[in-house]
Amino acid sequence: MHELAICQALIGQVEQITLDNNAEKVTRIVVKIGPLSGAEAPLIERAYPMAAAGTIAENSLLVLETMPIRVRCKSCLAETEASANRLLCGECGDFHTELISGDEMLLAAIEFDKAN
Amino acid sequence: MCDTCGCNITSGNAHLVTNDGKLAQTPDGKSAVFVLKSLLTENDYQAIHNREHFDKNAVLAINLMSSPGSGKTALLEATIEALGDEFSIAVIEGDLETENDADRIRAKGVPAVQISTGSACHLDAYMVHDAVHKLDLETLDIVFIENVGNLVCPASFDLGQHRNVTLLSVTEGDDKPAKYPVIFRAADVVLQTKSDLLEVLDDFNPAKAEQCLRNLASEAPMLPLSARRNIEIDAWLTWLRDEVATQAERVAKHEVTKPAIQPDGAALHLAEKGQSA
Ligand SMILES: Nc1nc2c(ncn2[C@@H]2O[C@H](COP(=O)(O)OP(=O)(O)OP(=O)(O)O)[C@@H](O)[C@H]2O)c(=O)[nH]1
Ligand SMILES: [Mg+2]
Ligand SMILES: [Zn+2]
Ligand SMILES: [Zn+2]
Ligand SMILES: [Zn+2]
Ligand SMILES: [Zn+2]
Numbered sequence: 001m002h003e004l005a006i007c008q009a010l011i012g013q014v015e016q017i018t019l020d021n022n023a024e025k026v027t028r029i030v031v032k033i034g035p036l037s038g039a040e041a042p043l044i045e046r047a048y049p050m051a052a053a054g055t056i057a058e059n060s061l062l063v064l065e066t067m068p069i070r071v072r073c074k075s076c077l078a079e080t081e082a083s084a085n086r087l088l089c090g091e092c093g094d095f096h097t098e099l100i101s102g103d104e105m106l107l108a109a110i111e112f113d114k115a116n
Numbered sequence: 117m118c119d120t121c122g123c124n125i126t127s128g129n130a131h132l133v134t135n136d137g138k139l140a141q142t143p144d145g146k147s148a149v150f151v152l153k154s155l156l157t158e159n160d161y162q163a164i165h166n167r168e169h170f171d172k173n174a175v176l177a178i179n180l181m182s183s184p185g186s187g188k189t190a191l192l193e194a195t196i197e198a199l200g201d202e203f204s205i206a207v208i209e210g211d212l213e214t215e216n217d218a219d220r221i222r223a224k225g226v227p228a229v230q231i232s233t234g235s236a237c238h239l240d241a242y243m244v245h246d247a248v249h250k251l252d253l254e255t256l257d258i259v260f261i262e263n264v265g266n267l268v269c270p271a272s273f274d275l276g277q278h279r280n281v282t283l284l285s286v287t288e289g290d291d292k293p294a295k296y297p298v299i300f301r302a303a304d305v306v307l308q309t310k311s312d313l314l315e316v317l318d319d320f321n322p323a324k325a326e327q328c329l330r331n332l333a334s335e336a337p338m339l340p341l342s343a344r345r346n347i348e349i350d351a352w353l354t355w356l357r358d359e360v361a362t363q364a365e366r367v368a369k370h371e372v373t374k375p376a377i378q379p380d381g382a383a384l385h386l387a388e389k390g391q392s393a
């Protein structure tokens with residue numbers, strides 16, 4: 001049910017942007033999602049057609065791109081790849097890191113058929 | 117908010133998107149627009165509204181999350197006993213069914229609003245909003261929100277709280293933070309509950325539990341306590357007193373705070389944007 005709410009928010013933003021661009025029909029949407037976002041990609045894929053039904057995005061293709069988990073070390077400043085339950089610096093092993101990618105849920109691109 | 121300022125674009129992911137907001141041609145000649153918008157849901161907007169209610173009344177709102185039966189209600193009972201004279205407290209109780217937890221809180225002489233979520237395994241900002249309007253916020257210092265016992269989806273719903281508290285009881289295994297990284301990463305403080313049982317549970321290693329938490333790059337304090345025997349609850353009370361005091365200072369300065377880690381990382385990325393700007 002959380003995933004349906006996400007899809008509804010997604011469709012709301014897509015509708016606005018489509019209007020702003022004088023387009024009429026959305027053919028493809030790209031969403032970038034990180035493993036630490038808390039949302040499950042398969043559930044989003046299942047909820048999407050329900051949220052899109054009856055909107056300008058009906059029958060459009062949803063493309064989910066998984067974002068890599070990356071951290072920046074506060075000690076040695078290295079930027080390295082990490083995993084969901086091991087967000088340590090890949091260079092020096094310090095746990096004082098900040099996540100620079102991997103927890104996001106972003107609308108990245110919309111493709112549409114333009115009016116005339 | 118993050119919906120419009122694009123603060124979710126960080127140096128870590130900016131290179132993955134180009135032509136921000138501008139029309140471009142795709143290889144097959146269709147027109148496309150590239151945006152980078154975080155997906156704020158209706159729930160997030162409602163949560164912002166809830167937080168305004170709390171801040172307007174100088175109330176500190178704390179969201180308690182854990183597995184079922186980790187001791188959330190017992191902790192609240194012990195906390196009310198210890199601080200009931202010092203602070204004016206109210207509790208919002210989320211459960212699938214029953215008024216049992218709210219009754220336990222009321223028995224301690226504190227107002228409690230029960231939310232029966234039915235089939236929903238988490239609280240959302242709308243349910244909390246309804247409950248907030250049943251409380252006399254003006255008279256309160258702290259509102260505790262006891263979330264539904266569940267280590268998965270409560271982490272994804274902003275309720276308008278200022279701080280997240282995640283409980284880990286010693287009966288559920290010291291590797292829980294590794295198994296449920298999203299909810300433990302969201303914690304501003306982790307409470308190791310039922311610590312009185314450590315003497316009979318030799319397979320729970322507090323050092324390992326803390327290591328699992330640090331592996332999530334969390335600097336949140338991990339405080340061992342027992343609500344049952346009232347042992348070592350002082351560190352938790354001190355943390356709480358500090359939070360009440362800093363919330364009062366923030367309200368005086370019209371500053372707003374959220375838990376350190378937001379479901380979509382917006383807060384963290386905002387801080388990062390501030391650094392580079
Ligand atoms: N030994 C011991 N038992 C505890 C402690 N805290 C809670 N318990 C027991 O654990 C059980 C569950 O405690 P609750 O406080 O109801 O747990 P909860 O997290 O509120 O449970 P839900 O709301 O159902 O998710 C009860 O039988 C409590 O008596 C503690 O510190 N020590
Ligand atoms: Mg309870
Ligand atoms: Zn490092
Ligand atoms: Zn922002
Ligand atoms: Zn849920
Ligand atoms: Zn309201």
